[in-house]
Amino acid sequence: MDMKDSSPASARRTFFTQASAGVALLALAPGVRLVDLALARVQDEPASATQRWGLLVDVDRCVSGCDACVSACDTEHGLDGNERPQTDAQWIRKVDLVDNNTEHQLSLPVMCQHCEEPPCVDVCPTGASFRRADGIVLVDKHTCIGCRYCMMACPYKARSFIHEDLTGQKTHAPRGKGTVESCTLCVHRVDRGESPACVEACTDAGHEALVFGDINDRNDPLATQLAETTTRELRADLKLNTAVRYRGL
Amino acid sequence: MKIAYFQSVSSSRGYWLISAIAGVVTLAGLLGAHHMENAGHWVTGMSNQVVWGVPHVFAIFLIVAASGALNTASIASVFGRDDYKPLARLSALLAIALLSGGLAVLVLDLGRPDRLIVAMTHYNFKSIFAWNIFLYIGFMFIVGIYLWMMFEPRMNRFSARVGTAAFIWRLVLTTGTGSIFGFLVAREAFDSAVMAPLFVVMSLSFGTALTLLIGMLIFWINGAAIDPALAQKLRRLLGFFVIGVAYLVAVDHLTRLYVTGHHQLERFILVDGGIYTLLFWGVQILLGTVVPAILLLLPRFCQRGYLITAALLVVVGALAQVYVLIIGGQVFPLELFPGYSVTSTFYDGVIAHYTPSLAELALGMGGMGLAVLVTLIGVRILPFVPVQMAGENQD
Ligand code: SF4
Ligand code: SF4
Numbered sequence: 001m002d003m004k005d006s007s008p009a010s011a012r013r014t015f016f017t018q019a020s021a022g023v024a025l026l027a028l029a030p031g032v033r034l035v036d037l038a039l040a041r042v043q044d045e046p047a048s049a050t051q052r053w054g055l056l057v058d059v060d061r062c063v064s065g066c067d068a069c070v071s072a073c074d075t076e077h078g079l080d081g082n083e084r085p086q087t088d089a090q091w092i093r094k095v096d097l098v099d100n101n102t103e104h105q106l107s108l109p110v111m112c113q114h115c116e117e118p119p120c121v122d123v124c125p126t127g128a129s130f131r132r133a134d135g136i137v138l139v140d141k142h143t144c145i146g147c148r149y150c151m152m153a154c155p156y157k158a159r160s161f162i163h164e165d166l167t168g169q170k171t172h173a174p175r176g177k178g179t180v181e182s183c184t185l186c187v188h189r190v191d192r193g194e195s196p197a198c199v200e201a202c203t204d205a206g207h208e209a210l211v212f213g214d215i216n217d218r219n220d221p222l223a224t225q226l227a228e229t230t231t232r233e234l235r236a237d238l239k240l241n242t243a244v245r246y247r248g249l
Numbered sequence: 250m251k252i253a254y255f256q257s258v259s260s261s262r263g264y265w266l267i268s269a270i271a272g273v274v275t276l277a278g279l280l281g282a283h284h285m286e287n288a289g290h291w292v293t294g295m296s297n298q299v300v301w302g303v304p305h306v307f308a309i310f311l312i313v314a315a316s317g318a319l320n321t322a323s324i325a326s327v328f329g330r331d332d333y334k335p336l337a338r339l340s341a342l343l344a345i346a347l348l349s350g351g352l353a354v355l356v357l358d359l360g361r362p363d364r365l366i367v368a369m370t371h372y373n374f375k376s377i378f379a380w381n382i383f384l385y386i387g388f389m390f391i392v393g394i395y396l397w398m399m400f401e402p403r404m405n406r407f408s409a410r411v412g413t414a415a416f417i418w419r420l421v422l423t424t425g426t427g428s429i430f431g432f433l434v435a436r437e438a439f440d441s442a443v444m445a446p447l448f449v450v451m452s453l454s455f456g457t458a459l460t461l462l463i464g465m466l467i468f469w470i471n472g473a474a475i476d477p478a479l480a481q482k483l484r485r486l487l488g489f490f491v492i493g494v495a496y497l498v499a500v501d502h503l504t505r506l507y508v509t510g511h512h513q514l515e516r517f518i519l520v521d522g523g524i525y526t527l528l529f530w531g532v533q534i535l536l537g538t539v540v541p542a543i544l545l546l547l548p549r550f551c552q553r554g555y556l557i558t559a560a561l562l563v564v565v566g567a568l569a570q571v572y573v574l575i576i577g578g579q580v581f582p583l584e585l586f587p588g589y590s591v592t593s594t595f596y597d598g599v600i601a602h603y604t605p606s607l608a609e610l611a612l613g614m615g616g617m618g619l620a621v622l623v624t625l626i627g628v629r630i631l632p633f634v635p636v637q638m639a640g641e642n643q644d
Pocket of ligand 2: 150
């Protein structure tokens with residue numbers, strides 16, 4: 001039940017980490033790389049704080065009217081809905097923006113930002129909301145009492161409460177009436193070494209507006225892009241150090 | 250001075266009538282809660298936009314009032330004012346009763362009320378919500394001991410000390426309740442430095458109004474009346490509390506306008522927020538503040554009828570105030586993209602809609618019913634009501 005300590009490691013990414021570390025080992029000072037090697041994860045290890053999974057949204061590439069990421073998320077997690085938009089769950093949503101001064105139009109997805117200092121986790125009375133060592137913020141559906149305090153606290157409106165009975169749930173996405181849920185960053189896929197469903201869908205649609213990866217791994221494409229371009233957090237004033245960053249905003 | 254003696258309320262038609270009404274209201278609340286849990290919260294007005302609704306309005310009102318209800322007992326034992334003693338026991342009982350009503354509503358509104366045991370066994374000590382669970386349970390415990398000290402003649406000498414502990418505990422409790430909102434950093438409506446003092450004064454006002462109303466009801470059932478001199482003291486006290494709340498409400502809005510710069514939110518609440526503006530000016534300010542302040546503070550309105558009217562209006566205004574605070578604070582959209590106009594499928598950038606359903610209204614009212622019911626049961630089995638008012642016997 002305690003998902004905090006039992007999630008299997010990412011095999012493929014671990015492989016890459018080890019492989020790249022191995023290459024670097026040959027090129028760089030051995031002492032430094034040995035530390036990295038020791039920190040690399042193997043499968044079945046708990047989520048490790050050496051990693052921090054994150055997402056970059058390239059707003060310039062995101063297409064208005066496209067909702068491939070949203071549909072992929074709904075399919076992946078069985079978010080069918082009951083045609084009641086006020087109460088149906090939405091883990092990821094497309095937001096359309098118009099600049100008040102220039103009328104410049106933008107379109108981008110918003111989901112749980114996987115805050116490093118998550119207000120939802122701070123306020124949760126039972127500890128059901130928690131942050132995994134690798135930065136993914138989740139809800140333990142067994143201890144959530146459905147108080148919705150986390151929804152009040154989340155600055156991004158990222159969470160949904162399950163307002164009615166559900167059918168057709170997926171085994172990898174446990175959900176239940178009366179509890180709160182939000183984007184899991186497709187933790188089940190990440191732990192298998194895959195990227196989240198939304199990222200894959202966006203790439204398949206040819207837009208490549210979403211980049212997933214390990215912020216802490218200097219060799220990861222995400223970390224490289226974050227290092228090379230200007231990106232921003234939503235509500236940066238709150239200093240939550242989100243793992244989801246936006247470029248072109 | 251002579252100490253009044255106390256007795257339990259005897260069986261009478263009035264007693265059973267009021268008990269029946271309170272029982273029916275409580276039952277309706279349970280049915281409402283059952284419906285909500287069975288069908289899921291979609292049968293309420295609550296949604297992913299407005300996650301806390303009318304049940305929370307009633308729950309917060311009752312919890313805040315509970316701590317204020319103890320005020321009469323505090324004045325008697327902490328500040329040594331014997332003239333308040335006749336109502337001390339009743340006010341402590343009311344504190345427990347109101348808190349039970351509020352907590353029952355809060356628990357029954359949970360998505361998973363069946364997991365109450367989880368809430369009791371899993372604590373996140375960073376969460377102010379978890380701390381509040383301790384504060385509430387501790388409050389019941391201390392007030393229980395306090396009552397025992399008052400009931401048991403041999404223990405009377407400790408009642409001042411326990412009373413002081415209860416007094417401090419309830420200040421912390423109200424601050425804790427206010428802090429539930431203070432921690433919601435992202436929501437402009439709750440981003441206010443005066444939230445904690447505001448809640449303390451609100452508790453005094455709501456609690457005193459309910460002490461007067463329920464107190465008079467119990468006395469009426471018992472075929473007596475509250476000592477007029479004491480009623481007048483409570484009347485003036487309530488008048489000052491109402492003014493105190495109004496003052497902090499003004500400070501709250503002014504800071505938001507001139508210090509934190511939440512202009513749009515202020516415009517929404519004060520000018521063009523539809524039902525929320527109406528509730529604020531019409532019910533909270535006019536009916537709940539101005540009219541009762543006049544009735545409570547001008548000597549010419551000292552008759553009992555005016556007092557009851559004023560206390561009722563304070564309660565109505567209080568509910569409107571909590572409604573505007575909790576619901577109004579949620580329907581106003583979170584600002585994620587300053588400088589942009591925003592649209593989405595998830596109601597970003599728009600004022601959310603909220604209309605309470607019958608089930609949730611019943612649940613909220615049920616909390617009130619339960620509070621009255623607990624009081625009625627208490628006064629029936631234990632000697633809470635003074636037979637002779639101390640005031641009458643004073644030299
Ligand atoms: S975005 Fe909201 S739900 Fe996600 S971690 Fe931050 S506060 Fe929690
Ligand atoms: S709704 Fe569940 S996850 Fe959210 S604060 Fe309450 S118990 Fe925690």
